[in-house]
Every structure is written in C-alpha cells, then in structure tokens.
Amino acid sequence: MTATAPRLASRLDAVQPSPIIVVAGMAREMKAKGEDVVSLSIGVPGFLPPAHVYEAAHAAVDKDTGDYLAGRGSDALVQAFIASMKARGFDYTAGEVTAQNGGKGLLFNLFLALLDAGDEVVIPAPYWASYPEMVKIVGGTPAIVQATAEQDYKMTPAQLEAALGPNTKAILFNNPSNPTGMLYSADEVKALAGVLVKHPDVWVISDDIYDMLVFDGSKRAAHLLDFAPELKSRTIIIQSVSKTYGMPGWRVGMVAAPKQVVDALLKLTSQSHTNLPAVTMAAAAAAFGGDQNFLAEQKARLMAQRDTALAALANMDGVTCPVPQGAFYVFPQVRALFGKTSAGGRLIDSDVAFCEALLAEARVAVVPGGAFGDDGAIRISYAGKADELAKGLARMGEFVASLR
Numbered sequence: 001m002t003a004t005a006p007r008l009a010s011r012l013d014a015v016q017p018s019p020i021i022v023v024a025g026m027a028r029e030m031k032a033k034g035e036d037v038v039s040l041s042i043g044v045p046g047f048l049p050p051a052h053v054y055e056a057a058h059a060a061v062d063k064d065t066g067d068y069l070a071g072r073g074s075d076a077l078v079q080a081f082i083a084s085m086k087a088r089g090f091d092y093t094a095g096e097v098t099a100q101n102g103g104k105g106l107l108f109n110l111f112l113a114l115l116d117a118g119d120e121v122v123i124p125a126p127y128w129a130s131y132p133e134m135v136k137i138v139g140g141t142p143a144i145v146q147a148t149a150e151q152d153y154k155m156t157p158a159q160l161e162a163a164l165g166p167n168t169k170a171i172l173f174n175n176p177s178n179p180t181g182m183l184y185s186a187d188e189v190k191a192l193a194g195v196l197v198k199h200p201d202v203w204v205i206s207d208d209i210y211d212m213l214v215f216d217g218s219k220r221a222a223h224l225l226d227f228a229p230e231l232k233s234r235t236i237i238i239q240s241v242s243k244t245y246g247m248p249g250w251r252v253g254m255v256a257a258p259k260q261v262v263d264a265l266l267k268l269t270s271q272s273h274t275n276l277p278a279v280t281m282a283a284a285a286a287a288f289g290g291d292q293n294f295l296a297e298q299k300a301r302l303m304a305q306r307d308t309a310l311a312a313l314a315n316m317d318g319v320t321c322p323v324p325q326g327a328f329y330v331f332p333q334v335r336a337l338f339g340k341t342s343a344g345g346r347l348i349d350s351d352v353a354f355c356e357a358l359l360a361e362a363r364v365a366v367v368p369g370g371a372f373g374d375d376g377a378i379r380i381s382y383a384g385k386a387d388e389l390a391k392g393l394a395r396m397g398e399f400v401a402s403l404r
C-alpha cells in the first residue's frame with residue numbers, strides 16, 4: 001500500500017515562499033558543504049547590537065518569574081518604544097502601541113485584522129517581497145503601483161491617486177524602501193500625504209523599519225504624519241529592532257497605531273502567540289531606550305558600503321543603478337544583459353536565470369528582482385562584512401564581463 005496524506009489547505013496554493021529566504025537558504029547550504037559562497041541576499045544589518053542589549057537579556061533570565069507575560073509587551077519595552085517614537089516627533093500612549101513577533105509577524109497579523117476578502121491594498125512596486133503574499137494569504141488583493149527605475153523607483157502622487165478606488169482598504173508606504181533603498185524627499189512625502197488626506201476610508205500603513213538609516217543628512221526619513229497630522233487616526237506605524245539595532249534574530253516588531261487597531265492585534269495574539277519571550281523584550285527595551293550614538297557609526301559604515309557597491313556596479317557594462325539614499329540595498333537593472341550566455345553555457349533570459357547562473361558559476365547569492373515586483377532587476381544587500389561585499393562584487397563584475 002502506498003502511503004497517503006490528507007490534503008493541505010488551498011489557502012497557500014497561490015502563495016510564493018519568500019524568495020529571499022529561499023536564496024539565503026541555498027547559499028547557507030552551499031556554505032555548509034564547504035563551498036566558498038558570498039551571500040549578498042538576505043537583509044542582515046551586518047553589526048551586533050550595543051553591549052547594553054546583551055546585558056539586559058542576561059538580566060532578564062535572572063529575573064524570570066515563571067509567568068506568562070503581558071501581550072502588549074513588558075512595561076519597560078512599551079515605555080522605551082514610546083520614548084523612541086517621541087524622539088522621532090510622534091506622541092503615542094501605552095494603549096496605542098504593542099509588541100509583535102517581528103515586523104513580519106506584525107504585518108501578517110495586521111492584514112488579518114484589517115482585511116476582508118476582496119479588500120485591496122495599494123502596494124508601490126518595487127516592494128518588500130512579503131507584502132503581496134501576506135495580503136493574498138488573508139484573502140485580500142494586492143493593487144500594485146509600478147514605479148520604474150527611470151522614476152527612481154518612487155510612486156508619483158498621480159499614480160497613487162489613480163490606484164485608490166472603492167475597494168481600497170489600505171496603502172503601504174515604506175520609506176526608505178526595501179528593495180531599492182530609495183528615499184522619498186520631504187516634498188515627495190508631502191505630495192503623497194496630500195493625496196491620502198482626500199481618501200478618508202483608507203488605512204495608511206507606514207513601514208518605518210529603516211527610517212533612521214538614511215544618508216541625506218537628516219535624522220530620520222520624512223513621514224506622512226509630518227505633513228498631514230490629521231492622518232494619525234488611520235495611520236499604522238511599523239517598527240522593528242531588526243535593522244536599526246542589528247537584531248534580526250530577536251524577532252521584535254512594534255506598532256504605533258490608533259487604539260482600535262492595537263486592540264484588534266492584541267485580541268488576535270491572545271489567541272496565537274500570547275506574548276513575546278521575556279529575554280527578547282528586555283533586549284528590545286534596552287535597544288529602544290539605550291544610547292543611540294552607535295547609529296552614527298553604523299550609518300557611516302553603510303554609506304561607505306553603498307558607495308563601494310555603486311562604484312563596482314558602475315564598472316559593469318549593461319548594469320545601471322539609481323543611487324539609494326537609505327536602508328542597505330541596491331537594486332540595479334540587469335535587463336540589458338538578457339539574451340547573453342554565461343561562460344558555463346547558461347542562457348541569461350531573466351532575472352532568475354541571472355541569479356541562478358551567478359550563484360552556480362560565480363558563487364554569489366543575490367535575489368531576483370521579480371520577487372520585489374521588477375523582473376529586470378536584482379537586489380543586493382550590502383550591509384554585511386566589507387571584505388565579503390568586495391569579494392562578491394568583484395566576482396559579479398567578472399561574471400558580467402564574461403557574458404557573451
């Protein structure tokens with residue numbers, strides 16, 4: 001008798017696994033087999049958090065009470081996050097914030113809380129790969145607004161206006177952007193805010209997890225609420241310790257939003273993960289509440305690595321790249337190379353083919369741009385170790401030069 005298994009739910013049939021996780025996993029497996037692979041794929045910030053974060057985590061173990069903990073987060077975490085929002089210029093009370101399981105878990109729960117079947121979420125492309133898939137999992141419909149490399153990957157106010165319709169439930173705004181690193185200027189944000197104030201039935205999800213990692217000399221990225229404070233009653237701010245504090249594995253995301261949204265998230269997580277681990281909450285509280293001076297050094301390092309990446313890409317024929325002003329990604333166009341053949345005989349006819357050949361023949365892992373809504377591009381995460389970045393870029397340069 002052959003072994004059979006019951007059917008899985010059809011919910012995931014149209015959902016893609018995160019290509020970022022897939023590519024990073026392939027690189028990890030190759031490394032584990034002893035292969036000399038450079039991974040410029042997943043968005044790791046490339047630095048460890050300040051020492052006080054680890055001290056707080058150790059202290060939390062010593063202070064463990066053996067209890068379940070508050071779903072909203074420890075008082076220390078809630079207060080440290082409120083102070084961190086205050087330093088950004090935003091006022092929130094304890095009832096308007098909650099901790100969640102990473103920015104990713106938070107966004108997933110948020111879509112569960114906001115969307116009914118058929119509700120549309122306007123997502124400017126290039127977008128973070130998980131946004132549309134999450135929307136689809138909960139039965140919503142992604143409404144993609146394509147921003148091209150020629151427009152510096154930034155959605156225009158006219159495009160936003162055209163995308164907002166009777167079924168629009170929410171819009172996602174991510175400044176600066178993963179995957180492009182592009183930063184909307186104050187004037188550009190102001191113009192988009194001007195459109196959104198005219199659409200009172202739309203939730204505004206502002207994914208601000210890179211807002212402190214900006215290279216234009218400002219302290220943080222311009223924000224919709226800077227120009228339209230009246231949007232606050234329907235704006236949901238996403239934050240995370242992953243990128244700013246070098247803590248992606250700790251899985252702490254924070255939301256600042258109208259109380260009804262936070263209450264809905266708490267209702268949801270009271271039936272799912274209950275609370276975050278005490279240790280990670282203590283560490284996140286120390287990160288948000290502690291000295292922020294390390295950030296200047298990290299920003300300078302990231303900017304230098306961005307420049308290294310841009311200089312290398314500028315020397316690759318057929319590769320063009322708008323100059324990013326934030327986060328830690330470059331999103332070069334490689335479409336001009338499609339139709340060429342690699343030294344190993346692979347036809348480069350797509351972003352995926354480019355990335356597969358680059359990994360197989362040059363041992364460099366990057367992510368196909370199609371995962372982010374632009375299949376003429378690739379995404380390079382440049383925040384890792386400087387020597388690895390240089391090695392990966394040199395290999396990619398040789399690979400591109402060898403295409404015929």
Ligand SMILES: Cc1ncc(COP(=O)(O)O)c(C=O)c1O
Binds near residue numbers: 101104128178
């Ligand atoms: C734009 C954006 N939002 C949210 C996340 C989720 O981050 P985390 O779950 O690590 O907090 C990421 C991670 O790469 C991201 O790039």
